[in-house]
Amino acid sequence: MAGQSSQVAVDGTNLSGLQTDPAAANAENVLPTDQHIFRLGTKHFSGSTDPIEADEWRSRLVRNFSSTRCPEDYKRESAVHFLEGDAHNWWLAVNKHTNESLQSFADFEDEFNRKYFPAEAWDRLEGRFLDLTHGRRAVREYEEEFNRLRRFVGRELEDETVQVRRFIRGLRPELRTHCSIRTFSTVGELVERVALLESNLANEAKLKTKSQSVPTGKTNDRKRKWDQIGSFHPRLHSTKPDSGPIQWQRLSDLFPLRPKRPLPK
Template sequence: MRLNPKEFGGTIDPFLAEGWIRSLELHFEYLQMKDGDRARCAIYMLRYDASRWWEGAAHAVDLATLNWARFKDLFYGKYFPADFSGRLTRAFMSLCHGDSSVAEFILKFDRGCHFVPMIARDANQKLRHFLDGFRSTLRRDVMLMRPAGYDEAVACRFLGGAGSAGYRL
């Protein structure tokens, strides 16, 4: 297996920044890297504008005690602003199936869960929010199958006769 984490040069796209952090976390988990080493590794991977940003941000932290969570807080503060996160949260809270396919709705729901952990971590709330977003006829069909949780509700839509991933109802 070849491990080759990508460098980060900065971006104006918050999803790219968040994706970089997530890709690093996969590497860190695989390597069973310690917390402080994670922050130092991420700093080492910064280039161009991101490196210049870190030069300034580093003055506000004690590098000897910098942990991964604190680095991510600083990083997200720069590259994933709170107003953007707030917009994503609001979009998720009002997410409706509408004219999208079932697969598109599920993809949007799964992405949105990342930004609203209070729902994502509570199985009952997650299922309720998912079902509330469906059109009423689909909600009724899934509820008749009495899914125990979100994963089961998703399986009901695909295994219970809804058809392929691109199926539009």
């Protein structure tokens, strides 16, 4: 039928059995694939000096290829489609330098990592993970940065028990002391415990501050007594220039000094 003869299969053969241009067949299939990948949240990449940002873009692209069951032959073209700005100019230069010999997505990943995620960046991120501390941030924020960096560590640090110890070592001292007396099997379990402990310590600190700000009864009594004394003796509050000596005289009248005893002969 006429409607079926215009349909093209993936291998470049239409339903009538006639061969068509493979490039045209690829173009018809890549466009719907790119649309599906875009709907999954794939953003355009214009280049970055942050290796984590570059790696997150590449990782999301790989996940979306898997979700859409994108054929291997279309992955490289789809990846190039989502490049823009400096990143797209970089790929044009690479493609020209290699005489367009990089045809697979694996080749694209190798060149991408060499440019935006070199081995030196991996070493720096592993160092940031080892030096990471809790600081003044909340436990949840510390966990977020911990998880962001933990995927860049070497095999010797991938064990969950090792990472639990690493998380505890970076905690603030008041929290680390409480966690050192228990055993945790996962980082997630540890985080829940530390978050609860942090909340309890914060509540205790608020109650302590509130109790210290309430004045005692003796302080109020002394203040009231002094106010009464001042109210019965208005000259104590005189603003005249010569009121200074008068104030001292009036106070001595109120609180007379005991006479000194004569020294024994």
